[in-house]
Amino acid sequence: MSRYLFDNLEDLKIFKNDPKTAIVTDIDGTISEIAPTPEKALVTKAMQNMLVKLKEKFSMVAVISGRSALNAREMVGVEGLLYVGNHGMEFLKDGKLSKHPDVEKYIPVIKKTGQKLKNGDISSMKGLIFEDKGICYTIHYRLSNPSDNPREKILKTLHGDPECKKLNISEGRQLVELKPPISCDKGTILHDIIEEYGLEKIIYLGDDITDLDAFDKLKQMQNEGKIRGSSILVLSSEIPSTVKKDSTYFVNGVDEVLKFFQWLFN
Structure with missing residues (x-):
């Protein structure tokens, strides 16, 4: 400790x-x-x-x-x-x-998937922020209502998307992120x-x-x-x-x- x-x-x-x-x-x-x-x-x-x-x-x-x-x-x-x-x-x-050197080939699919999320079903949830960071794509839910279960809904959507199977899905403070599948x-x-x-x-x-x-x-x-x-x-x-x-x-x-x-x- x-x-x-x-x-x-x-x-x-x-x-x-x-x-x-x-x-x-x-x-x-x-x-x-x-x-x-x-x-x-x-x-x-x-x-x-x-x-x-x-x-x-x-x-x-x-x-x-x-x-x-x-x-x-x-x-x-x-x-x-x-x-x-x-x-x-x-x-x-x-x-x-x-x-x-390995990230470039994944950027198009990350951008495409991020845009699809931004325009998809979860976009109707209040308080979500969609952030394209060039290499990674982040969905922030800090401003969402906890009773809407934003984390669970975001993760369910990502894991249900075939494109996301090519990517890494990770979490941070009040956010979920799409990353290239690189050991980094x-x-x-x-x-x-x-x-x-x-x-x-x-x-x-x-x-x-x-x-x-x-x-x-x-x-x-x-x-x-x-x-x-x-x-x-x-x-x-x-x-x-x-x-x-x-x-x-x-x-x-x-x-x-x-x-x-x-x-x-x-």
Whole structure:
């Protein structure tokens, strides 16, 4: 079971005092408060300024998000970070965007299926938001009435569509997503970042069930002696309490993430 971060800061001084440390973080629910709609989410000026300072102090600050890489950069608003979008299927570094080589062939069927969903039976359900992210397609149901059972209806519709059998169907906080059937998650992408950049120490922050893969990969690589790492879960009422056991530490919300970043910098 993870421990409360601010009761254990002494354990993290090995990261704080080493410029080789890398910070890897999710966006929504981690460095930005969860918002009713994706476009209303905001990274505050205080958080932006802190990310700039961390980038100057440490070897790397990377952002991994379910958003597209371009949207992630636009939202975070800090140049010089490594932006990883669509759950690791695209990278944006120094203004250059690159995609996983296997995604292109699936984009047409994802767009076609997404459009069919947007115009189909579930579109009559109030509060649904349909988001085409280029590589992935997301249906948000945060604004729907829970009594309408939006999650169950969305999943039933997707699993009943023959086109979806060619794709991956996954879930996040109040959303269901269509993805290319590629073995790519936050764990594999964290592994690739560590290997490519020769990282020695890393702090990973996330808030969702999709971050479990990164927590587990970091733990595995640490046990193998390949990295010194700590994972931090940002708690919320929307994720199962079982997620808590997979991270090293936890904090209570985005404000405490900012507080931790301030401690790291000073």
